[in-house]
Amino acid sequence: MKNIQLIISYRGTNYCGWQVQPNGLSIQEVITKAISELTGEAVNLTGSGRTDAGVHALGQHANFFTAATIPPEQWYRALNTRLPADIRVISSRAGKLDFHSRYHAKGKSYLYKMLTSSVASPFLADLAFYVPRTLDWAVMEEAATSFLGEHDFTAFMASGSSIKTTVRTITEISFTNKDNLWEITFTGNGFLYNMVRIIVGTLYEVGYGRIKSQDIKAIIKGKDRSMAGITAPAHGLYLKEVFY
Amino acid sequence: MKNIQLIISYRGTNYCGWQVQPNGLSIQEVITKAISELTGEAVNLTGSGRTDAGVHALGQHANFFTAATIPPEQWYRALNTRLPADIRVISSRAGKLDFHSRYHAKGKSYLYKMLTSSVASPFLADLAFYVPRTLDWAVMEEAATSFLGEHDFTAFMASGSSIKTTVRTITEISFTNKDNLWEITFTGNGFLYNMVRIIVGTLYEVGYGRIKSQDIKAIIKGKDRSMAGITAPAHGLYLKEVFY
Numbered sequence: 001m002k003n004i005q006l007i008i009s010y011r012g013t014n015y016c017g018w019q020v021q022p023n024g025l026s027i028q029e030v031i032t033k034a035i036s037e038l039t040g041e042a043v044n045l046t047g048s049g050r051t052d053a054g055v056h057a058l059g060q061h062a063n064f065f066t067a068a069t070i071p072p073e074q075w076y077r078a079l080n081t082r083l084p085a086d087i088r089v090i091s092s093r094a095g096k097l098d099f100h101s102r103y104h105a106k107g108k109s110y111l112y113k114m115l116t117s118s119v120a121s122p123f124l125a126d127l128a129f130y131v132p133r134t135l136d137w138a139v140m141e142e143a144a145t146s147f148l149g150e151h152d153f154t155a156f157m158a159s160g161s162s163i164k165t166t167v168r169t170i171t172e173i174s175f176t177n178k179d180n181l182w183e184i185t186f187t188g189n190g191f192l193y194n195m196v197r198i199i200v201g202t203l204y205e206v207g208y209g210r211i212k213s214q215d216i217k218a219i220i221k222g223k224d225r226s227m228a229g230i231t232a233p234a235h236g237l238y239l240k241e242v243f244y
Numbered sequence: 245m246k247n248i249q250l251i252i253s254y255r256g257t258n259y260c261g262w263q264v265q266p267n268g269l270s271i272q273e274v275i276t277k278a279i280s281e282l283t284g285e286a287v288n289l290t291g292s293g294r295t296d297a298g299v300h301a302l303g304q305h306a307n308f309f310t311a312a313t314i315p316p317e318q319w320y321r322a323l324n325t326r327l328p329a330d331i332r333v334i335s336s337r338a339g340k341l342d343f344h345s346r347y348h349a350k351g352k353s354y355l356y357k358m359l360t361s362s363v364a365s366p367f368l369a370d371l372a373f374y375v376p377r378t379l380d381w382a383v384m385e386e387a388a389t390s391f392l393g394e395h396d397f398t399a400f401m402a403s404g405s406s407i408k409t410t411v412r413t414i415t416e417i418s419f420t421n422k423d424n425l426w427e428i429t430f431t432g433n434g435f436l437y438n439m440v441r442i443i444v445g446t447l448y449e450v451g452y453g454r455i456k457s458q459d460i461k462a463i464i465k466g467k468d469r470s471m472a473g474i475t476a477p478a479h480g481l482y483l484k485e486v487f488y
Contacts, residue, residue, distance in 0.1 A: 076363065085366065086366045087366055122330045122332045123371065
C-alpha cells in the first residue's frame with residue numbers, strides 16, 4: 001500500500017468547490033473518479049482543506065492510499081490524461097504512510113486578485129474581483145499590518161462555523177500591482193472559514209473610506225462579524241500553497 | 245449622424261468568430277444587438293477584419309453610424325452594461341464620417357501564446373497553445389527573421405482564399421517568455437487568412453526539427469502551402485492592435 005501525495009491546480013469556476021457535495025460537481029469527486037478509473041479501487045482523497053465554489057487553486061495538496069503499481073512519480077501524468085483541462089495535477093510522489101494532507105498542514109498561502117482598471121478584462125471575468133472604483137492602496141497596505149501576528153479572528157469568520165479555536169497567526173500580507181491587477185498574498189498557520197475573503201472585503205472598505213484603517217485593531221478585538229467588511233467574492237481567491 | 249469608433253477586447257472561446265455566421269453566435273452580432281437595444285436603430289458594425297472561432301482580441305477596431313444622442317466617449321460604458329463579460333469595449337470616440345475600420349487599417353499586430361510547461365495550466369486551457377515538448381527557441385527566433393520584410397506569402401495562406409494580392413510586409417516578429425509562456429508578436433501591414441497561425445505552426449516545426457531554419461526562405465519562394473508547417477490552433481491567437 002502506498003500513500004500518494006498530489007499537488008493540484010484548478011480553475012474553480014465550473015465546480016461547487018473542493019469537497020464532495022450532494023448537488024453539484026466537486027473537484028474532489030472528479031479526481032477521485034479519475035483515480036478509481038485507473039486502479040479499480042474505491043479511494044478516499046484527502047485534501048488539505050476545502051475551497052468554496054468558484055475558488056481556484058495553484059497548489060492544493062491531497063493524498064490517497066492505493067495498492068496500484070503505477071510509479072508514484074507517474075501518477076500526475078496518468079491522472080492528467082483523465083482529468084478535464086481546468087484541473088491539472090502538477091506533481092505526485094509517495095509520502096510516508098502516516099501522512100495526512102489536512103492534519104499535517106502547518107500553514108497555507110492564499111492569493112487574492114482584484115482588478116481596478118476602468119474597464120473590466122474579458123480574460124479575468126471569473127479570475128479576479130473587478131472593482132471599478134479608486135481605492136487608496138497605501139491606506140489598505142497600512143491597514144493590513146493590523147492583521148499580522150496572532151489574533152482571535154472571530155470577527156473575520158463566516159457565522160455558523162464550528163471550530164475548536166478561532167486563534168490564528170498571519171505571518172505575511174503583501175501587495176503587488178501590475179496593470180491594475182492587484183494581488184494580495186496571505187500566509188499563516190491556518191485560516192478560518194471565509195477569513196481571507198472577509199479580510200479582503202474589509203481592506204476593500206478601508207480602500208474607499210467606509211472603514212478606517214485605525215479601527216481594524218478594535219474590529220479584531222470586538223469579535224463581531226458585523227463590524228468587519230463584506231465577504232469579497234470567491235472568484236478572486238486562489239489557494240496558493242500548503243506548507244508541511 | 246455620427247461615426248462611432250470602438251476598440252474592443254474579447255475572449256473568443258464562446259464565439260464562432262468576429263463575423264456574423266448563419267450558425268453560431270458571433271462577436272459582431274452580439275455587439276450589433278447591444279447597439280440596437282440602446283438606439284432602436286438597425287446598425288452595420290464594420291470591424292477591422294475577421295477573427296476566427298476561438299481567436300481572442302485585445303484591441304479589435306470597429307465603427308458604426310448612429311443618430312443617437314449618446315455622447316461618443318460614453319458609448320463604451322453604455323455598451324459594456326449590455327455586453328457579456330467576455331466582450332468589453334475599451335474605448336469609444338467619434339471618428340470622421342468617411343472613416344472605415346477595414347479600408348483604412350494601415351497595419352495590425354497579433355500575439356500568439358504558446359505554453360511549454362511540463363504540465364498544462366488550468367487557467368490557460370483556451371488561451372494558449374499547449375506544447376508539451378522541448379522546442380529550440382533560439383533556432384525559432386533565427387528562423388523568424390526570414391519572414392521579415394515584403395514577401396509573397398502564398399505558402400502561408402489557407403487554401404481557398406480569394407484575394408487581390410498575396411504580398412504582405414512583416415515589420416516585427418518578437419519573442420518573450422515568462423514561466424514557459426511564450427508570446428510571439430507579429431506586426432505588419434496586413435496578414436492573409438490564417439497567415440499568423442501558419443507561420444507559428446512553421447516556427448513550431450522548426451522548433452522540434454521537422455523543418456530546417458535555413459529552408460524557410462525557399463518555402464516562402466515556393467508559394468506552396470504544403471511545404472509550410474501546420475496551422476497553429478486558433479485559441480493561441482490574439483488580435484493585439486490595429487494601426488490607422
